[in-house]
Amino acid sequence: MKxxxxxxxxxxxxxxxxxxxxxxxxxxxRAFVTLEMQTDEGVDGIGLxxxxxxxxxxxxxxxxxxxxALAQMVVGQDPMPVEAIxxxxxxxxxxxxxxxxxxxxxxAVDMALWDxxxxxxxxxVCSLLGGYRNRLPTYASGGLMRTQNLESLAETGxxxxxxxxxxxxxxxxxxxxxxxxxxxxxxxxxxxxxxxDLMCDINQLWDVNQAIDIGTRLEDYHLYWLEDVVEHDDxxxxxxxxxxxxxxxxxxxxxxxxRPFRHMLEARSIDIVMIDLLRVGGITQWRKxxxxxxxxxxxxxxxxxPEIHVxxxxxxxxxxxxEYMPWTLRLFEETPELxxxxxxxxxxxxxxxxxxxxxxxxxxVN
Numbered sequence: 001m002k003x004x005x006x007x008x009x010x011x012x013x014x015x016x017x018x019x020x021x022x023x024x025x026x027x028x029x030r031a032f033v034t035l036e037m038q039t040d041e042g043v044d045g046i047g048l049x050x051x052x053x054x055x056x057x058x059x060x061x062x063x064x065x066x067x068x069a070l071a072q073m074v075v076g077q078d079p080m081p082v083e084a085i086x087x088x089x090x091x092x093x094x095x096x097x098x099x100x101x102x103x104x105x106x107x108a109v110d111m112a113l114w115d116x117x118x119x120x121x122x123x124x125v126c127s128l129l130g131g132y133r134n135r136l137p138t139y140a141s142g143g144l145m146r147t148q149n150l151e152s153l154a155e156t157g158x159x160x161x162x163x164x165x166x167x168x169x170x171x172x173x174x175x176x177x178x179x180x181x182x183x184x185x186x187x188x189x190x191x192x193x194x195x196x197d198l199m200c201d202i203n204q205l206w207d208v209n210q211a212i213d214i215g216t217r218l219e220d221y222h223l224y225w226l227e228d229v230v231e232h233d234d235x236x237x238x239x240x241x242x243x244x245x246x247x248x249x250x251x252x253x254x255x256x257x258x259r260p261f262r263h264m265l266e267a268r269s270i271d272i273v274m275i276d277l278l279r280v281g282g283i284t285q286w287r288k289x290x291x292x293x294x295x296x297x298x299x300x301x302x303x304x305x306p307e308i309h310v311x312x313x314x315x316x317x318x319x320x321x322x323e324y325m326p327w328t329l330r331l332f333e334e335t336p337e338l339x340x341x342x343x344x345x346x347x348x349x350x351x352x353x354x355x356x357x358x359x360x361x362x363x364x365v366n
Contacts, residue, residue, distance in 0.1 A: 002079075006112075013327075019141075033064045035047040039079060045116035049107050050104075070105050097257070107279075108282075114283045116350070124345060124350065126345045130316060138324045145170075178213070185218060198223055199227060208234070226249055239267050272300075307353060324338075331355060331356060332353045
């Protein structure tokens, strides 16, 4: 089997918040690069990537070009030895890696190769990676943002519980006083009760002393974790916060490639390892970080693209929960089912996904 063709597209989709209530409509857009890879045996694979910035990053054309350049390097090759292909692509682009646009582009190509491999062997990617289980918990994300007022939080939290979510994430770091930050968590906890797991993302907006101070005051609300409390590469700062609090500390989504995770784990910076499939460089690199985390007796959680991350998270024994962020769901004909607060691995080969061609045509800009 040989790869015969690779096609990329740039999409701009609405930057809506489908899990939230009482949020005004916005004209902002999110931008994605999709990849469709074909073989001479009629087996195709799909991948995607994006720069997570509203109204499209000025670097988006460069990302599209990078995906296309890497994908064209695979044309004419056997798609099955994914590790060898990933290694060759990393070597070829070593002068422009391992982070940034290169990793984001590599992830789309790597994803499509794993999709082809699964379809060719009639196995899901989850099965290829180990097949530890076929479902795991998922948490609602993107419905409880720091830009929402208290009324919206009070309404959206119970709404997510009614939809079957047993876990959900909010954000802090946007209020002028500590009291107002704490009030947001109190409103949420009062609305959803004590039996729902509540996570909180800071998005690197606190310094170490703030994180310890506010984190200590938050402990009465029994957060499931605090996420990205300080700058992503302040490993010692993270370690100070993790040592000071009983609330687990999660981080990792801002890391490109696998080596930053080694530094973070060796510094005992965090309690929960969050891996972004796109920034880490694809499925091939993702599984290496997951194994590294297991060696440190730490659980793994995902960042974005739940329809693909379910395959990876269900494959490993230390997968904790999948972030259900619905930014990319509209791109596919069908997406993984939700049941009782869990997300289900599709019973199909490869990634179990097909791009919705009508949606791709509707939002295509190139």
